[in-house]
Amino acid sequence: MEKVTVSQLVRGAEKYADQTVNVxxxxxxxxxxxxxxxxxxNDGTHFNTVQVVYEKENLGNYDRVARLGVGSAISVTGRLVLTPEARQAFEIKADRVALEGDSPEDYPIQPxxxxxxxxxxxxxxxxRTNLFTAVFRVRSMLAFAVHQFFQEKGFVCLHAPIITANDAEGAGELFRVTTLDPHNAPLTGDGKADYSCDFFGKKTNLTVSGQLEAEAFALAFKNVYTFGPTFxxxxxNTPRHAAEFWMIEPEIAFADLNDNMNLAEEMIKYLISCLLEKAEPEMAFFSQFVDKGLQERLQDIVTADFARITYTEAVESLQKAKKKFEYPVEWGKDLQTEHERFLTEKIFHKPVFVSDYPKEIKAFYMRVNDDQKTAAAMDLLVPGVGEIIGGSQREERADVLKERMAAFNIEPEELQWYLDLRKxxxxxxxxxxxxxxxxxxxxxGVSNIRDVIPFPRTVNSCEF
RNA sequence: UCCUCAGUAGCUCAACGGCAGAGCGACCGGCUGUUAACCGGUAGGUUGCAGGUUCGAAUCCUGCCUGGGGAGCCA
Structure with missing residues (x-):
């Protein structure tokens, strides 16, 4: 009698036909x-369930088995029978059903x-539900595919630090990391907490980005990427934001903004191809129950070029559009969510790169273009979600970078090592x-970020 | 943080100033191939919390809490 998984059975039930198996x-x-x-x-190894048929004449504990509640853990031994004309291709005729872990009637997940x-x-x-079984298997497969994509291209993976003293980047509000007692912290002369007495001897926080560290490694390994948590x-309070999320940050040397967009497009297409190929039952489920026609749309995206327009062109086409926006479109102002959605969902109907934004609305490390007005930045906008990628060519000219830091009120001493990379x-x-x-x-097609994170952390919510 | 909608049975919702209900689920029974099975029955409630208006509040008012959606911030 062989112990088998549902995954093994789905992949080749014929091999086990008329044999006694244990699931x-x-x-x-x-x-x-x-x-x-x-x-x-469901044994967790496959999206599908296996149907177990049990009969009174074959089971001594028939009455107990008939009363098994949803969620119970069981061990089934029986004969695998091919049923090509039924809704499922095979089933197990049970000889023995043993209860491993009971699930009483207040089990919250109902059929x-x-x-x-x-x-x-x-x-x-x-x-344990269909939707989340699919979501989290896909998440797992995608994590692997990300590494596969970069490793196949010879990129080096670096684990950027999670605790950092760098708070100059301005990517967002920070989570402070401290071992000081909040009720009894050593104070400085002006009555504030004295972080020189803290664990690291300075103010530290959880990382908001591994980018700066990745730049250091790109200038040693040429092509690198990070894949880790970000805080x-x-x-x-939106369906697209979480306090703790994972980010993939490639950094490539001897490369410009165009190379950057090419890499991003190749990566997105690679990831989609992997899913369409290896997560068929999950993708079919999403396409049928979560987002109608998802599979076909993703298939189209793999073969079509992403749209690429500059910020200036985007502003022009939005101004020409008949649509009346709540916020007027004006060169120099950042694109609002409604503008981004219109671009990707109404004008292009596919992923679109918007590049070369006014430098004033972008970060200090983004390379200033020759026009002196724009920065070599790019966002990738996709239908339904909006911005999924933000990137740029980095300012490699030390003098320009210093000017930009000064304009953003960033002290050079704080990022001396970052300036060294230019030197x-x-x-x-x-x-x-x-x-x-x-x-x-x-x-x-899942529209809330809380539903693609196993145990999501958002404002006012840190359960489990 | 701002705007907005909602909180009633385990779940999804109805009742919108006058007896608190349905479907699903659970439980019990029936059924020889079901597949979100089907048929019959039973149980299940401090209507989010606190206060107010009223003869009477799930329903109207105030505050708070929780959740959804939109905006901002961004990935």
Missing amino acids: NGWVRNNRDQKEFGFIAL KRHSREFLREVAHLRP RAENS YGGVKHAGFGLGFERAIMYFT
Whole structure:
């Protein structure tokens, strides 16, 4: 008798036809009749369940098995039968059903439709539902595909620090990291906490980006990437923001903004191809129940070129559009969410790179273009989610970078090491940040970031 | 943080100033191939919390809490 997984059975049930097999898993549904019953069993190895048929004449504990609740863990031994004419290709005729872990009648997950809001409250149980089983298997596969993509191209993965003293980047509000006692912290002369007495001897925080560190490594390994957690203490209450999320930040040397966009486009297409190929049942589920037609649209994206326009062109086409916007479009002002959505959803109907924004609305490290008015920055906007990538060519000219830091009130001493990278063998280089969860949202059609993170951390919410 | 909508049975919702209900789920029973099975029955409630108006409040008013959506910030 062989121990098998549902995944093995789905991949080749013929191999096990008429053999006795053993499967361990959790009851998704149980329907009993007078003399026989059916259990939909999920063992976690595959999106699908396997149907277990049990009969009174074959099971000594029939009455107990018939009363098994949803969520119970069982071990089933029985004969695998091919059923090509039925809705499922095979099933197991049980000889023995042993209860491994009971699930009483107050089990919150019922064989019916639940709201996402309710399932968030039972985040420890929701991975047992169809939707979250699919979401989190896809998340896992995508994480692997990200590494695969970069490793195949010879990129070096670096683990950027999670605790950092760098708070000059301005990417968002910071989570302070401290070992000082909040009720009894040593004070400086003016009555503020004295961080020179703190663990690191200075103010430290959780990272908001591994970019600056990645730049240092790009100027040693040429092509690198980070893939790790990122923390923003912004008071953001939207379906697209979380306090803790994962970011992929490639950084490439001897490369400009165009190389950067090429890499981003190649990466997105690679990730989608992986999912369409290896996550068929999950993608089919999303396409049918979450976002109608998702599979076809993603398929189209793999073969079509992404749109590429400059900020200036975007402003012109938005101004020409008949649509009346709540916020007027004006050169020099950042694009509002409604503008970004219009561009990607109404004008292009596909991913679009918007590049070369006015330098005043972009970060200090972005390279100033020859027109002196714009910076070599790019955002990738996609339908339904909005911005999933933000990137730029970095300012490699030490004198220009110093000017820009001064304009942003950043003390040179704070980022001396970053300036050093320009002083010693600095070359043009570029990179971007891909929001991992936003990519998952885009690829699955799931519209709330809280539903693509196992245990999401958002403002006022840190359960589990 | 601002705007907006909502909180009623385990879940999804109805009742909108006058007896608190349905569907699903659960439980019990029936059914020889079900597959979000089907048929019959039973149980299940401090209507988010606190206060106010009223003869009477789930319903109207005030404050708070929680959740959804939109905006800003961004990935």
